[in-house]
Amino acid sequence: MKRSEFIQKSITATALLAANGFPYEAFAKGDAKKITILHTNDQHSRIEPFPMDGGKYQGLGGFAQRAAHVNQIRAHEKNVLLLDSGDIWQGTPYFNKYGGELEFKLMTEMGYAASTLGNHDFDNGMEGLVKQMPLANFPFLNCNYNFTNTPLQGKIETDKVFEIDGIKVGVFGVGIELKGLVPAKLCEGVQYNDPIANSNRTAAHLKNDLKCDLVICLSHLGYKYDEKKVSDMDLAYQSKNIDLILGGHTHTFFNHPEEYANADGEKVIVNQVGHAGIYVGRLDFYFEKVSKKKLTPSLPMLIKSASGK
Amino acid sequence: MKNYKVFFYLTLLLVWMSGCKTYAPTQYSTKQQKITPGAAVDERYVQLIKPYKDSLAVEMDVVLAVSDTILTKAMPESDLGNLMCDLILKKSRDYCNCAVDFTFLNNGGIRIPNLPKGDITFGKIMELMPFDNQIAIMRVPGKTLDTLFNFMSAKGGWQISGARYTFKVNKATSVYIQGDTLRTDKMYTIAVSDYLAQGGDNCTFLAVLPKEILKQNLRDAIVDGLKEMNIRGERVKSVLDGRVTKTE
Numbered sequence: 001m002k003r004s005e006f007i008q009k010s011i012t013a014t015a016l017l018a019a020n021g022f023p024y025e026a027f028a029k030g031d032a033k034k035i036t037i038l039h040t041n042d043q044h045s046r047i048e049p050f051p052m053d054g055g056k057y058q059g060l061g062g063f064a065q066r067a068a069h070v071n072q073i074r075a076h077e078k079n080v081l082l083l084d085s086g087d088i089w090q091g092t093p094y095f096n097k098y099g100g101e102l103e104f105k106l107m108t109e110m111g112y113a114a115s116t117l118g119n120h121d122f123d124n125g126m127e128g129l130v131k132q133m134p135l136a137n138f139p140f141l142n143c144n145y146n147f148t149n150t151p152l153q154g155k156i157e158t159d160k161v162f163e164i165d166g167i168k169v170g171v172f173g174v175g176i177e178l179k180g181l182v183p184a185k186l187c188e189g190v191q192y193n194d195p196i197a198n199s200n201r202t203a204a205h206l207k208n209d210l211k212c213d214l215v216i217c218l219s220h221l222g223y224k225y226d227e228k229k230v231s232d233m234d235l236a237y238q239s240k241n242i243d244l245i246l247g248g249h250t251h252t253f254f255n256h257p258e259e260y261a262n263a264d265g266e267k268v269i270v271n272q273v274g275h276a277g278i279y280v281g282r283l284d285f286y287f288e289k290v291s292k293k294k295l296t297p298s299l300p301m302l303i304k305s306a307s308g309k
Numbered sequence: 310m311k312n313y314k315v316f317f318y319l320t321l322l323l324v325w326m327s328g329c330k331t332y333a334p335t336q337y338s339t340k341q342q343k344i345t346p347g348a349a350v351d352e353r354y355v356q357l358i359k360p361y362k363d364s365l366a367v368e369m370d371v372v373l374a375v376s377d378t379i380l381t382k383a384m385p386e387s388d389l390g391n392l393m394c395d396l397i398l399k400k401s402r403d404y405c406n407c408a409v410d411f412t413f414l415n416n417g418g419i420r421i422p423n424l425p426k427g428d429i430t431f432g433k434i435m436e437l438m439p440f441d442n443q444i445a446i447m448r449v450p451g452k453t454l455d456t457l458f459n460f461m462s463a464k465g466g467w468q469i470s471g472a473r474y475t476f477k478v479n480k481a482t483s484v485y486i487q488g489d490t491l492r493t494d495k496m497y498t499i500a501v502s503d504y505l506a507q508g509g510d511n512c513t514f515l516a517v518l519p520k521e522i523l524k525q526n527l528r529d530a531i532v533d534g535l536k537e538m539n540i541r542g543e544r545v546k547s548v549l550d551g552r553v554t555k556t557e
Contacts, residue, residue: 047362055423063358093432097364097368102361105357167332183509243334278343281339286335289332
């Protein structure tokens with residue numbers, strides 16, 4: 001798709017969203033269910049807000065501030081799923097001194113349901129991850145790295161299904177090629193496999209075999225590239241059975257989630273919220289009981305976009 | 310009786326239909342919530358962080374030097390990049406006690422957008438260069454450097470010291486090392502992070518060459534360099550001197 005076309009799509013989507021408004025009628029009547037997805041990416045050990053030193057992001061972010069925000073949402077919404085798209089580590093002295101201990105402790109405290117592995121999560125080697133993983137009461141998901149005969153063997157799951165209020169949410173992770181990004185000795189033996197083929201295989205399993213109502217991909221591939229490198233945009237276009245891609249790596253600040261037509265011509269949503277916990281992304285999904293026949297477009301959403309690429 | 314039958318089949322049909330029904334997302338709303346300076350704070354987290362913060366502060370709040378201006382990261386040339394590369398080149402020569410021609414830094418190796426005016430603390434330098442990448446000293450053929458300068462140009466103009474280059478899109482149009490034009494038949498000595506020396510950030514052309522890894526890392530060079538400036542009573546300053554230039 002051409003960029004101008006894409007922007008047009010996004011603008012139309014925003015306008016429609018604003019015009020229709022919420023709360024949604026069926027939900028108000030009790031016929032529909034609501035799942036609130038909260039997400040972060042590239043937290044980069046930003047435990048405290050950026051210091052007040054005249055920097056671009058001064059005063060923004062912070063775990064104590066994010067916790068207050070998340071708690072406030074949890075007080076109003078019963079079905080909250082808090083997710084992260086990797087690069088939890090590296091960026092402040094908290095990581096150099098404590099090796100990621102505090103990041104995992106605070107994320108566990110905040111009730112993160114799952115994360116994926118970013119390239120910087122390998123910065124203390126696989127042993128560094130193995131050491132701190134007992135502090136993380138949430139799984140690290142990835143479908144395209146093979147960890148056989150590495151310290152992470154058996155410690156990384158492909159996906160996880162969350163049953164919330166009768167809705168099945170399938171979550172899986174996908175990671176960037178580590179070669180060239182992570183020093184070889186820190187990721188020795190990790191085999192990188194095709195992110196798109198493996199994402200589609202995992203998503204098909206979640207949607208068709210495990211009957212998930214919503215399939216979410218935690219991606220650390222990056223939003224898009226000028227060079228030939230697999231991105232969330234590529235994944236979105238070539239994907240099947242994925243409803244939502246929560247991205248990371250490129251530290252891209254989205255004004256709002258973007259929508260793409262996938263390989264089946266169905267809708268897939270992509271979002272990314274910059275880095276360092278400056279933003280928390282939020283998507284509230286409303287679910288209705290519909291007959292299977294109606295499901296042909298997997299997400300018959302209110303927000304319609306121009307068809308095709 | 311007839312009515313009863315109709316009702317029976319209708320019920321059967323309804324049961325069958327409801328069996329076919331499943332939950333599907335039909336709508337969504339969205340919000341990107343910015344965590345701003347005025348945001349509410351969860352005190353429990355402040356207490357959880359406190360012991361880590363206090364113990365860290367002792368080391369991190371040490372002032373290494375004082376800067377008169379804010380220094381900013383940019384490509385092709387930046388005052389922050391120039392300062393870092395100048396310090397790395399100087400200290401690499403000290404550490405290895407050898408002649409080093411030039412050094413360069415990948416853009417991704419500079420981790421914060423700027424270094425503030427005023428006190429430059431150890432903590433700030435940790436943020437600027439959080440990685441513990443050691444300094445590698447390498448003997449590199451001029452032919453490989455030709456590749457390197459084109460590569461740095463294609464990346465948008467990586468930071469350097471000890472050399473100057475001009476580039477157009479992704480091709481270096483002129484390269485000077487220590488004031489002399491780059492010669493492809495000559496050997497040069499460079500100081501570079503072991504990450505790049507081993508082919509990181511797609512510098513694969515360096516991976517195959519022999520290298521000597523020093524025990525000091527790049528951050529040590531910055532920290533030691535700043536400390537020395539402070540001891541000499543110098544304020545931190547950096548200027549743009551046109552060492553990396555992009556032409557149309």
